[in-house]
Amino acid sequence: MHSLRWIWGNMRPYRKRLALGLLLVLAVAGMNLINPYVAGKIVDRVIYGHQNGLLWQLLVIMIGSTLIRTGVRYGYQMLFENLSQNVIFSMREKLYDHLNQLEPGFYDRTKTGDIMARMTSDLEAVRHFTAWTIYMVVENLSILLFALCFMFYIHPPLAMAMLAVTPIIGFFAYRLTKDVRPTFSAIRNQFARLNSVVQENISGNRVVKAFAKEEYEIEKFSAENKAFKEKNLMSSRVWGKYLPILDSLAGVLTVIMTFAGGIMVIRGSLSIGELVTFNSLIWALNNPMRLAGWLINDIQRFIASAEKVEELLVTEPQIKSIIDEREVQTSTTILEFDHVDFSYEDGPVLCDITFEAHAGQTIGIIGPTGAGKSTLVNLLGRFYEVDDGEIRVDGINIKDWNIHQLREKMAMVMQDIFLFSDTIEGNIAYGNPDAPMEAVYAAAKQAEASRFIESLPDGYDTVVGERGVGLSGGQKQRIALARALLRDPSLLILDDTTSSVDMETEFKIQETLRSILKDKTCFIIAHRISSVKDADLILVMHEGCIIERGKHADLMERKGYYWHVYNNQLGNFERTPLGEEVI
Amino acid sequence: MARNTFDVDEELETPFNLKHLKRLTVYVRPYKKKMMLTVLIMLIASGANLIGPFIIKHAIDQEIPDKSISGLMLLSGIFLAALVLSGICMKWRIRMMAEIGQSIIQNIRKDLFSHLQSLSFSFYDSRPHGKILVRVVNYVNSLSDLLSNGLIQLITDLFSLAVIFGFMLAIDVKLTLLTMGGFPVLATVIFFIKTAQRKAWQTLSNKQSNMNAYIHESISGMKVTQAFTREQENKRIFHRVSTGYKQSWLKAMYVQFLLWPSIENISVLTVSVIYVFGIAWIGHGVTVGALIAFIGYIWMFWTPLANIGNFYNAIINAMAYLERIFEMMDEQPAVKDNPDGKVLKTIKGKVEFESVDFGYGEKEQVLKNIQLKAEPGETIALVGATGSGKTTIVSLISRFYDCTQGKIKIDGTDIQGVTLPSLRKQMGVMLQDPFIFSGTIMENIRYGRLDATDEEVIEAARAVQAHEFISGLQHGYYTEVNERGTRLSTGQRQLISFARALLADPKILILDEATSSIDTETELALQKGLERLLAGRTSFVIAHRLSTIQNADRILYIDDGRIVEEGTHEELIEKKGWYWKLCNAQRLPSEAG
Structure with missing residues (x-):
């Protein structure tokens, strides 16, 4: 009945x-x-x-x-x-x-x-x-x-x-x-x-x-x-x-x-x-x-x-957005995590995360697999709800934001890249369907993707398969990066975005990012020291907690986890005969 | 081949022909006996049903005027017995038809699925997955009714049609011929409806496929959609796609539902003509009794005819699906298993590329003249810019694609000459994009070798440093993960898929950015374990991190589909070429000063 x-x-x-x-x-x-x-x-x-x-x-x-x-x-x-x-x-x-x-x-x-x-x-x-x-x-x-x-x-x-x-x-x-x-x-x-x-x-x-x-x-x-x-x-x-x-x-x-x-x-x-x-x-x-x-x-x-x-x-959406968009005064403290705790059903993931990021800053996050780095980003986009504590964007708790308005401020490149079965152009313009071609080209260029795209027989009109099959990991990552850059966000989140990109290209991307991110806040999650080294704040995460924080130099001085990772990644290499020649 | 997207209708290359139906009989044939039996049951049932009118007629004409209550009781008794008989028949008919229909469906679906397994990457890469899904599941389902109910109904209807036709002929040939006059009209109408209906259903199945593809992709990419707040735009697109489906549905219905009224009106017209001529001919060779009987049959004549019309309808609709199903079954795998191929015996692991060229399409040449030789047990690292062709090279070893020129040999045997399973079973491949099946972590690792014991699974997990995080989970190895392994971080997924590859205990191990999302600490620990594990295996490692590759026996630098440098880490550093430059880039700029 x-x-x-x-x-x-x-x-x-x-x-x-x-x-x-x-x-x-x-x-x-x-x-x-x-x-x-x-x-x-x-x-x-x-x-x-x-x-x-x-x-x-x-x-x-x-x-x-x-x-x-x-x-x-x-x-x-x-x-x-x-x-x-x-x-x-x-x-x-x-x-x-x-x-x-x-x-x-x-x-x-x-x-x-x-x-x-x-x-x-x-x-x-x-x-x-x-x-x-x-x-x-x-x-x-x-x-x-x-x-x-x-x-x-x-x-x-x-x-x-x-x-x-x-x-x-x-x-x-x-x-x-x-x-x-x-x-x-x-x-x-x-x-x-x-x-x-x-x-x-x-x-x-x-x-x-x-x-x-x-x-x-x-x-x-x-x-x-x-x-x-x-x-x-x-x-x-x-x-x-x-x-x-x-x-x-x-x-x-x-x-x-x-x-x-x-x-x-x-x-x-x-x-x-x-x-x-x-x-x-x-x-x-x-x-x-x-x-x-x-x-x-x-x-x-x-x-x-x-x-x-x-x-x-x-099925009720667990995460509800307030309906009205609100007037937001952009604050210089663009983002704050205030004693944030979070757990999935099968156990705690983040505990007592506290930090803040200011406009124009770059925050680097590093830490072992499963330390909760990606979860942090998920919380930031309000894909999951925090258990305890608050996340504030522009001084306002993200729960009091209209969720679209919040997400429009940011652009993410997720670790698990998903591309749609559409043209490359359509994929880059995914977040801004009305963007002019020039903007798409520009974003692709910034993401160091334009060269390989143009070398494809159909260029930007190449149709990629579902999930981006037919492209290499690094190519997918760069298209996803271009997609995020085209949004021109005030908060850019890069979750392991360049892991499959070769070093040389990564270096170029970082250069570009530095120049376009002047007044923007950027989150970089990475495993390579080189990706996070120049960040204004580096957070080292371990089992859901921030165990070290500071700039590169501070962390090196501490001789903790970061220093350890640094040595593992580069120290080894320095001992090679090449050491002195690389200037 | 151009890739298909959700908003592009798939062109059908084969035109409509009876071939599809003929092919369908292959699936029906095994159940021929059962079907005959069912038809027999149905004939008995309709015989029992025919007794009804006869009994009533007898009661009204004889028993009641005779005031014979006992006769009435007898008749009722017979009637009841007939009802019971027809009830039993019906029970069996329902059972048999379900059995036949479902078995046929099961077989078609199984064949389709099995064929799907033999298709190569390029098939999956060239169309939205939702479109494949809808064929295997939904399209096949929609055949079920046609094949069970429809077919048996058709046989019995044809049978009763023949019987009735016989009776009509026996009563009066002239009137029967007159009745046939309605046929050409009916045939013409059906022809027009059929043509329109077939087109409409082809469009419909296309639109349905498009819509499903879009839904499917929307679900898979939902997080991206939400992150980029594209919900409104997607809703607009969905509105368009869904409207297309709705409109084509209605169009198909407008046409399809015309059949019934047409049949009914033509039948009434024919009956009218019979009345006019029949009455005029009374006394001229037509008796009153004959005319009444004839008219009684003529009404009966149209019911099976209408049923047959319906069946025809159903066939035309099903054809739209059937074509798609058979089209997929006819899809030739781009990489064909060699039926006469030898079974590749347990290999030592020597891999040779002899001037291999490869291109995905005519226009795109990806690999050029690759010469490569890996001795058993060697570790070969491939480095180079993204998109230079590293993944393609290793994909060729497993024969995921066939090289366009040259030869690839394993232990001296051309891989095109051996069966695919015997080749692939001896390789452990860790793909760039780790895929996790829904199920427990234990099951996911065991996918590499299904008969592995729990201990062996755990052993493999330990070897790749995954044991620690897995046992840290609430349910340990029995933690349920799903499809894209959403709960696990990418690094964890990589570790699981690494363990899976190791468990297969392959002679050739291919690690395509196996550790790109794994932190350096874990990776270092991993490498210690790996050295032991890689001993005795030929391995190909693709990575960007120097720490991962510098211990390789040989490093190949790939640029634009060619091997431009080859040697050990030290040799290449000496050379100050591409690799040397790469190593420099790895160093931190500020470090350089």
Whole structure:
């Protein structure tokens, strides 16, 4: 019932059209009775009664009514198609919009294949319900009611007798409803799993090939594929159990009519003509009851999917933005971390992080893998919420910022570079779709990417594959850097951006950055000392804490972790005979 | 090959033909017997259903006028028995049809998926992944109804059509011929609808594929979208894509739903004609009884015909999907496994490149005349600017791509002459972009060698210095990670994927920036362990950090697809060439003074 109420909520804007559609359905249901009636008349009056003059009239009625009926039926079918497309269309937009609002934490938990299943096959099930099931139910229900009324009008006792089976039909229909629902849920869940396996296989195709694990993948897939079949068969066993019962019970109506009606005729309480009329109407009871089982299936399938769609829609974004953009006085203390603690579900990641960054400063962060460096950046863009403490940008807690306004101030190059299957130009201009070509060229030049891009046969119009396949790691990083630079942000965040870029190029990039970052704040996370050495503040992170801070010279003096890393990276090299020659 | 994006419709090269249907029969054939059985069941069922009208007629004509209650009871008894019989038949029909339909679907999907496994990188690289996904999962699903319900329904409908036609002929040949007059009209209408419908569904399947691709990519790249606050723009694009889908859907429906009304109106027209002529011919060879019976059959005649029309509809729609499915099945892998290839025996690890050229397309030449020889156990480091072709060189060893000129030999055997699995199983490749499957960390490492014990997995993790951080996690090796390994830092992912490569215990190890995101401390520790691990393995190491490469047996400097320098660290430093310059750049400018 809940899902029905939910879909009604979605259909409300179209209720006038829905009402019109259902009215037309009723009309057509009534008109269905015309042709059998006319056919009967032709036999009675024309063939037996020899009133040949009536033939043309009756035929005109028959043809005319068929034309009108089929026309109206086509009309409301299109009306329902239209209506359902509108409902689904806005639902899809809502879902997409919602997906855009959900935080990375949601995507950490949810498999892409699962979301895809909701966006495709579940929506399809909902569509089928709104486009087809609704009017089929109404159509059959009204045919049934028309026929019943007519029967009661002719002969109430016989009509009552025929209704005697309805409780039994009702009982089995109820049982079917109850038993089939879990099987549809199982099918759709299995579908999501199947989707995920295929999806991961496609995304991870390089690893699969590299390890020649095709056989294993096929095995893994086959298990899910088989389970999908099993789940479908399980469901079909449930309807295989109930549908024949419902179907036979519908047939029992005819038996009752023949038997009870026959006795009534013999006893004289019913005329044979009335029995014949009953007989000519029996299909109007039979058919809807036969269909009842299938429609119940449709409805249950709808409910199984609707729940999933709705579940996604009501998933509350954990990170909520205040709606209004606010006036912000740019402060010189552009960024402060104030005793920030953060943990994922499986343990603490950052503890008591405190530092501030001023306009024009460069902050370098260095530290071992998994020390929490990238997490720091994630918190800064408010992709995750801090547990304790505050992060302030321009003196205002980032929770009090409009999230878009906040993110527009910054540009990030993430460690895990994601490029879209679009042209290189489209990728660089991702954050500023309206940027002129010159700006794109300039950003590419600043990121030292223009040379290799121009050497490609299609230059900036080269289409890169999803995730940027076809480009080397360093090329991807530079495109991502260009994408960030084009934003002209006041806060630039580079998370391990040049790890795959060769030293020479990295050096050039740093030169450029220095010149364009004059009044901007820049975060550089890196492993190479050379990347962070010139920072105004270097933070050394270890297991979620800042263990050392200061400028290069200070840290060298401390002879702590930083000094250690420095020696490891460069000290070694200095001992080579080359030492003195490099000036 | 030009890459496809979400907003580009995929051109279909093969025109519509019956070939696809014929091909489909391959999947149907194994279930021929079951299908025959189902048809038989359905015939019994329809026989049982036909008893109904007959019984009623008998009751009204005979038993009731005779006031025979016992006769009435007998008739009802027979009727009930017939209902039970038809109920049982229906139960079996439902079961069988589900069984057949689902099995066919399972087989098609399995074939499609297996074929997918044989396709090379270039296939995956050239189109959005969402488009591949939708074919394997959604398109195949949409065939299920057609193949089970549709096909069996078609057979029974054809059968009843033939029976009814026989009855009609038996009653009156002239009237039957007259009835046939409706056929050409119907055929013409169907032809026009079909043509329009087919086009509409092709467009529809394209738009659907585009939309799914866009959704898929949006989900994968969501963090970038949010970081660059591009939500509004993406919404606009999605609106466009989604509108395209909606419109093409409606267009397809406008056409498709025309079929029913057409059939119904033509049938009523035909019936009218029969009435007119039939009544006129009464007494001229047509009896009243015959005419009534004939008209009774004519109504019955159109129901299966309409069903067949529906089936035809369904086929045309399914064709739009079927073509895509078969098109993908026909996709030839760019790197073909050599069917007559020998199984590469356990190798020692000698790798030779003999004047190898390589280009991704016609225009793009990436590698030029690469000559290279690595003895078993040697460590070869590749350095050079990004995009110079280092990754490409190592990709060729695993035959991810085929070289356009020259030969690559392992232990003296041309790798094109051996089977792919036997080649790749002996390599451990750590790719630049570490991919983590959803599952536990244990499973992810074990991916390298599926029969490895837990101890061996942990051993490998220890060797790459990953043990410490893994055991620091709440659930240790049983921590669930997902697809892109979101929870893990890139460095941690690299370590896991490194452990995976090591576990495979390969004779040839390829490390493509295996440690780019790993801190120096860990890397140093890693290298100590590595020296032991690399002993006896030929390894190719791509890295930018000098500390990673200077201990290599040989360093190759790659520039613009050529090897421009080759030698040990010391030799190359002596030479004061490219490598020497690179080493200088590595040093800090302020340090230089």
